[in-house]
Amino acid sequence: MKYSRRMDGLPPYLFAEIERKVSEKKKQGVDVISLGIGDPDMPTPAHIVEEMQRQVADPANHQYPNNKGLDEFRQAVASFYRKRFGVDLDPETEVFPLLGAKEGIAHICFNFLDEGAVCLSADPGYPVYTSGPILAGGTPVPLPLEPELGFQPDLEAIDPEALKRARMLFVNYPNNPTGAVIEDDFFRRLAEFGHRHDIAIIHDNAYSEITFDGYVAPSFMQTPEAKETGIEFYSLSKTYNMTGWRVGAAVGNSSIIAALWCLKTNMDSGMFQALQRAAAAALNGSQQCVRDMCDLYRRRRDLVVETLGAIGINVTAPKGTIYIWVPVPEGYTSASFADMVLEKCAVVVPPGSGYGPSGEGFVRISLTAPDERIKEALGRIKENL
Numbered sequence: 308m309k310y311s312r313r314m315d316g317l318p319p320y321l322f323a324e325i326e327r328k329v330s331e332k333k334k335q336g337v338d339v340i341s342l343g344i345g346d347p348d349m350p351t352p353a354h355i356v357e358e359m360q361r362q363v364a365d366p367a368n369h370q371y372p373n374n375k376g377l378d379e380f381r382q383a384v385a386s387f388y389r390k391r392f393g394v395d396l397d398p399e400t401e402v403f404p405l406l407g408a409k410e411g412i413a414h415i416c417f418n419f420l421d422e423g424a425v426c427l428s429a430d431p432g433y434p435v436y437t438s439g440p441i442l443a444g445g446t447p448v449p450l451p452l453e454p455e456l457g458f459q460p461d462l463e464a465i466d467p468e469a470l471k472r473a474r475m476l477f478v479n480y481p482n483n484p485t486g487a488v489i490e491d492d493f494f495r496r497l498a499e500f501g502h503r504h505d506i507a508i509i510h511d512n513a514y515s516e517i518t519f520d521g522y523v524a525p526s527f528m529q530t531p532e533a534k535e536t537g538i539e540f541y542s543l544s545k546t547y548n549m550t551g552w553r554v555g556a557a558v559g560n561s562s563i564i565a566a567l568w569c570l571k572t573n574m575d576s577g578m579f580q581a582l583q584r585a586a587a588a589a590l591n592g593s594q595q596c597v598r599d600m601c602d603l604y605r606r607r608r609d610l611v612v613e614t615l616g617a618i619g620i621n622v623t624a625p626k627g628t629i630y631i632w633v634p635v636p637e638g639y640t641s642a643s644f645a646d647m648v649l650e651k652c653a654v655v656v657p658p659g660s661g662y663g664p665s666g667e668g669f670v671r672i673s674l675t676a677p678d679e680r681i682k683e684a685l686g687r688i689k690e691n692l
């Protein structure tokens with residue numbers, strides 16, 4: 308069989324080797340603790356599950372959904388954006404359902420990229436910012452996030468040749484994997500940059516609700532010019548512990564939304580209506596469950612930051628996300644430290660280099676394991692350093 312050149316162009320799956328080693332260890336009976344995956348360990352809040360149970364039982368939801376999404380879903384997203392961010396969205400033209408943000412990230416590349424066209428992709432970043440453009444036939448160009456600049460890209464330092472060919476740009480704040488948040492006018496500069504260079508700005512907003520210490524994350528759409536130049540992907544996955552449900556939304560520029568809709572009518576048949584209604588209930592309902600989750604993650608964050616400090620690894624406590632971005636000790640690379648931790652401590656931490664070249668020198672610790680498991684994992688690391 309012959310596979311497409313695009314498939315061959317995908318970067319090697321860095322975590323495949325880790326997964327192989329983990330399953331080997333488990334087979335030997337070793338108690339492996341994973342601080343690897345960003346998948347909330349707590350269940351979806353009961354009121355959302357109950358709404359889903361009701362909706363699944365309703366035959367009105369059993370047929371093909373309308374591809375554009377239910378009014379009820381689009382209105383719930385718009386009303387959430389108004390309440391939470393003070394942003395006005397037209398539910399008819401500026402909101403569109405996604406089967407998770409990941410799906411939107413991968414598919415939107417087909418809207419913008421021809422052969423040779425460039426996507427500027429946050430580095431380190433969510434791996435689909437790189438694989439999406441490759442699958443669409445375009446060229447991802449890393450947009451380094453510098454620790455000195457608070458893990459924001461230097462928009463003035465982009466290679467002019469890449470800039471000329473660039474059609475789109477992916478960023479994400481609060482940031483996976485670095486935990487960085489926006490506290491300055493970066494979004495305004497970003498919108499202005501997109502406008503000036505005619506580049507679609509795609510802001511991946513997976514973590515705006517997971518924040519700590521009084522920090523409130525902005526939406527890119529709060530920036531006055533954002534709607535002219537870009538869209539934002541909102542995801543319910545992390546906010547409501549709904550990673551398995553596959554639900555998110557694209558919001559913003561109506562022309563981009565229309566293009567994505569057109570593309571997706573050719574690729575999928577929309578989102579299960581019961582799910583759209585349960586998602587609307589999540590967005591319209593009490594947000595107390597989200598505050599409780601933030602308390603839990605903040606406690607785990609403090610535990611990790613304090614314990615690392617006690618063994619001489621100093622990290623600043625992030626104001627958002629479910630990750631700690633940890634510089635590796637002297638003498639290690641990302642991969643060699645991750646390897647040592649797996650071999651000697653049976654703890655999985657992904658090497659930062661798996662998120663792009665600029666991730667070298669870091670590993671990512673995820674806060675989505677039970678407190679006791681996090682404590683146990685850190686204890687093992689402490690013993691072996």
Ligand SMILES: *Cc1c(COP(=O)(O)O)cnc(C)c1O
Pocket residue numbers: 345406407408409410433479483511513541542543544545550553554555
């Ligand atoms: C988890 C995550 C996603 C995936 O969101 P889904 O809605 O579950 O597809 C997208 N982007 C980032 C940065 C994430 O961390």
